[in-house]
Amino acid sequence: MTTTSIAIIGAGLGGLTLARVLHVHGIAATIYEAEVSAQARAQGGMLDIHDFNGQLAIKAAGLFEEFHALIHPGGQATRVLGHDGAVLFEQLDDGSGGRPEVQRGELRRILLESLPAGAVQWGRKLTQVTPLGDGRHQLTFADGTVVTCGLVVGADGAWSKVRPLLSDAKPTYAGISLIETWLRDSDRRHPASAAAVGDGALFAVAPGKGILAHREPEGVLHAYIALNKPETWLEDACADPATASARIAAEFDGWAPALTALITDSDTPPVLRVIRELPADHRWQRVPGVTLVGDAAHLMAPSGEGANLAMLDGAELAQSIAAHAGNVEAALAAYEQALFPRSAQAAAEAADLHEILYGPDAPHSLVKMFSQ
Numbered sequence: 212m213t214t215t216s217i218a219i220i221g222a223g224l225g226g227l228t229l230a231r232v233l234h235v236h237g238i239a240a241t242i243y244e245a246e247v248s249a250q251a252r253a254q255g256g257m258l259d260i261h262d263f264n265g266q267l268a269i270k271a272a273g274l275f276e277e278f279h280a281l282i283h284p285g286g287q288a289t290r291v292l293g294h295d296g297a298v299l300f301e302q303l304d305d306g307s308g309g310r311p312e313v314q315r316g317e318l319r320r321i322l323l324e325s326l327p328a329g330a331v332q333w334g335r336k337l338t339q340v341t342p343l344g345d346g347r348h349q350l351t352f353a354d355g356t357v358v359t360c361g362l363v364v365g366a367d368g369a370w371s372k373v374r375p376l377l378s379d380a381k382p383t384y385a386g387i388s389l390i391e392t393w394l395r396d397s398d399r400r401h402p403a404s405a406a407a408v409g410d411g412a413l414f415a416v417a418p419g420k421g422i423l424a425h426r427e428p429e430g431v432l433h434a435y436i437a438l439n440k441p442e443t444w445l446e447d448a449c450a451d452p453a454t455a456s457a458r459i460a461a462e463f464d465g466w467a468p469a470l471t472a473l474i475t476d477s478d479t480p481p482v483l484r485v486i487r488e489l490p491a492d493h494r495w496q497r498v499p500g501v502t503l504v505g506d507a508a509h510l511m512a513p514s515g516e517g518a519n520l521a522m523l524d525g526a527e528l529a530q531s532i533a534a535h536a537g538n539v540e541a542a543l544a545a546y547e548q549a550l551f552p553r554s555a556q557a558a559a560e561a562a563d564l565h566e567i568l569y570g571p572d573a574p575h576s577l578v579k580m581f582s583q
Contacts, residue, residue, distance in 0.1 A: 218360035225505030225521030226366030227322035231272040232529035245336035256433040259310040265519035268526035277321045286312025288411030296467030346500025371507035377495035382487035387439045389484040392477035394432040403469040416573045434473040452480035491558035494551045509554035514561035
């Protein structure tokens with residue numbers, strides 16, 4: 212059996228930021244990650260990291276210079292197209308740095324590289340958390356290892372194994388899902404779609420559906436197809452890779468070919484991403500020796516804030532632990548006091564954004580939002 216003071220479950224952006232900021236303050240922590248390595252799976256696409264939350268966390272981690280080197284030039288550009296491909300709104304990248312775009316995998320890389328050797332334990336899938344009293348917990352992993360810790364932090368996402376220690380809340384279907392597609396070498400192989408997407412983010416939306424895309428480095432177009440459909444319909448539509456693209460594209464019959472090609476011309480089979488959420492006001496009573504960050508604490512519909520909030524959670528929790536040296540419970544209470552209202556506000560704003568994107572007034576509601 213191993214004993215550690217602070218155990219972080221999950222090596223996503225929130226858990227890594229927590230470990231890094233603790234390290235900056237001279238406080239050791241160990242991350243336990245189920246995946247076998249940092250390269251076990253792709254890490255998603257572009258993230259817009261905001262100056263009022265995500266960038267604050269990166270500065271607290273002492274990695275702002277490294278972060279700045281990752282910024283994708285032109286990535287802040289935004290355009291809204293009608294279903295016929297007509298430009299309804301366009302804003303170029305002004306270079307302000309307020310929400311620069313970086314690749315999630317590269318952001319994760321600089322966080323990983325900033326930690327001391329052995330800080331992340333790979334291939335450690337948590338199967339059980341057992342309270343031992345006095346704020347201590349015993350962690351049991353699928354490989355048979357057991358760890359005792361003085362503080363356990365759930366940074367383990369939507370289906371957190373740590374959350375049940377604090378809350379009975381479970382993720383529920385948000386009513387809309389995303390289907391992920393990729394077009395590579397787009398300027399040469401898919402010039403019409405590349406021109407439609409432009410230099411940054413594309414939004415082509417209508418009531419109950421939409422095609423969203425972003426230009427990534429090396430001419431990659433990364434798209435998310437949004438559909439307000441029952442889970443069973445989506446699972447059936449995506450079950451057969453040979454027919455999935457055509458079935459999804461049929462929901463956009465009559466749309467401009469440059470837009471529907473983001474579905475039909477994908478270099479990979481469509482990947483279904485079911486959107487789930489926790490109650491907007493999710494919170495819990497203080498339980499000694501345990502807390503949550505990121506999606507484990509406040510899973511919500513995509514709004515551009517998820518990664519930013521996870522990193523800010525990690526940074527603020529670490530700073531609170533450092534500020535309340537020797538008093539973990541005071542640190543957790545202070546952290547959660549700020550966490551709960553921030554999470555509730557972000558969840559409400561995410562719900563409002565989805566109404567703007569896919570509600571009855573789309574795309575005009577989206578144009579109005581950007582224009583204002």
